Amino acid sequence: MRKGLSLYIHIPFCNSKCNYCSFTSFVSNDEIKDRYVSALKKEIAIRGKELSAQYEVTTIYIGGGTPSSLPGGLIKSIMQEVYKHFVVINNAEITIEVNPNTLTKEKVSEYMFAGINRVSMGLQCASKTILEKMGRTHTLDDFLKSVQMLREQGLNNISADVILGYPEETLTDVKLTIELLLKLGIPHISTYMLSVEEGTPLSVKLNHKTTQLPEEETVVSMYNYCVDRLTKAGFERYEVSNFAKPGFRSKHNEVYWKRYNYLGLGLAAHSFLKHQRFSNTKDLPAYITYIESNGDVPVVEAKKLTKEEEKEEWIMLMLRRSDGLDVDAYKKEFGENLFVKKKNQLAMLIKNGLIIINTQTNHIIATNKGFLVLNKIIETLV
Numbered sequence: 001m002r003k004g005l006s007l008y009i010h011i012p013f014c015n016s017k018c019n020y021c022s023f024t025s026f027v028s029n030d031e032i033k034d035r036y037v038s039a040l041k042k043e044i045a046i047r048g049k050e051l052s053a054q055y056e057v058t059t060i061y062i063g064g065g066t067p068s069s070l071p072g073g074l075i076k077s078i079m080q081e082v083y084k085h086f087v088v089i090n091n092a093e094i095t096i097e098v099n100p101n102t103l104t105k106e107k108v109s110e111y112m113f114a115g116i117n118r119v120s121m122g123l124q125c126a127s128k129t130i131l132e133k134m135g136r137t138h139t140l141d142d143f144l145k146s147v148q149m150l151r152e153q154g155l156n157n158i159s160a161d162v163i164l165g166y167p168e169e170t171l172t173d174v175k176l177t178i179e180l181l182l183k184l185g186i187p188h189i190s191t192y193m194l195s196v197e198e199g200t201p202l203s204v205k206l207n208h209k210t211t212q213l214p215e216e217e218t219v220v221s222m223y224n225y226c227v228d229r230l231t232k233a234g235f236e237r238y239e240v241s242n243f244a245k246p247g248f249r250s251k252h253n254e255v256y257w258k259r260y261n262y263l264g265l266g267l268a269a270h271s272f273l274k275h276q277r278f279s280n281t282k283d284l285p286a287y288i289t290y291i292e293s294n295g296d297v298p299v300v301e302a303k304k305l306t307k308e309e310e311k312e313e314w315i316m317l318m319l320r321r322s323d324g325l326d327v328d329a330y331k332k333e334f335g336e337n338l339f340v341k342k343k344n345q346l347a348m349l350i351k352n353g354l355i356i357i358n359t360q361t362n363h364i365i366a367t368n369k370g371f372l373v374l375n376k377i378i379e380t381l382v
């Protein structure tokens with residue numbers, strides 16, 4: 001019997017760069033995009049040959065960059081290559097990331113024809129001023145039109161991303177954004193606290209003090225507002241940043257958090273397979289030419305995790321989930337009882353109101369207060 005495998009497919013192109021972005025993505029012409037897609041299809045064929053006898057694909061995530069910035073037809077051709085070289089299960093969750101001003105009716109039909117059944121869209125904020133400050137090139141109206149376009153063709157499994165804590169973003173901006181998404185009936189919402197990455201235009205501005213981040217208290221109140229409002233509206237916070245209506249959790253995200261096997265395809269894509277982590281080169285010309293001339297995948301980093309690293313990862317990823325850390329499963333995996341080994345640390349975290357223990361299921365679960373200082377809890381337990 002084949003084991004489950006998830007695929008992440010990276011499309012490293014955007015129509016412009018956002019001011020806070022440090023992802024591997026470039027503004028490129030159609031010729032480069034074509035060459036990249038050809039190389040990516042070769043990688044899919046190579047990996048399919050290696051893995052399809054042992055694995056079947058349960059989820060696929062086409063991320064970026066902005067996959068919807070590819071010219072029409074290319075996403076379909078990538079997916080055709082996947083179906084040709086891998087066994088994909090019938091009800092596989094297949095997500096594509098899109099940006100609101102890159103979607104057309106033709107692209108939506110193409111994606112649906114290619115089996116895509118979930119769309120993750122970057123709204124980030126409903127305020128025109130903040131979108132401009134972020135360097136986003138779409139408007140709120142583009143987002144509304146895209147949602148309508150998807151629904152007209154029957155694609156209702158939509159997720160929206162929201163950024164919390166951008167310079168000059170206020171609690172009112174966040175409230176208006178969340179209310180808008182609720183009114184639209186979007187069933188999955190991801191709220192990410194801004195992380196400032198070195199070398200981005202935003203970090204330069206912050207270093208020059210020409211802009212400043214909101215107070216930490218404000219960001220905490222933004223996050224708490226999202227938790228309260230979305231929970232009241234019937235969403236479940238199933239991970240620190242992710243909220244879903246029943247039946248709309250992202251299966252692909254859960255693969256990362258539960259440390260199941262996933263294979264990254266494309267530029268800078270990361271994989272976790274057979275207890276090993278590896279990643280492809282981040283250099284776009286090198287990725288294309290290496291595959292074109294060697295017929296092999298340009299893996300630049302490969303690492304077999306030590307038991308200690310595996311334990312750390314396990315604790316870190318499981319505590320991000322609202323289901324928490326399954327102490328029995330941890331014992332089965334590593335032969336250690338955390339209740340015994342970390343008795344004093346757990347007692348201290350409980351006393352500080354950061355975690356609770358579900359004694360019926362033997363899970364360690366972060367509280368609302370705990371989710372805000374998750375890194376501290378993780379440090380204490382590893």
Ligand code: SF4
Nearest residue numbers: 014017018021023065
């Ligand atoms: S759309 Fe996403 S990947 Fe592209 S520049 Fe903006 S944040 Fe980065």
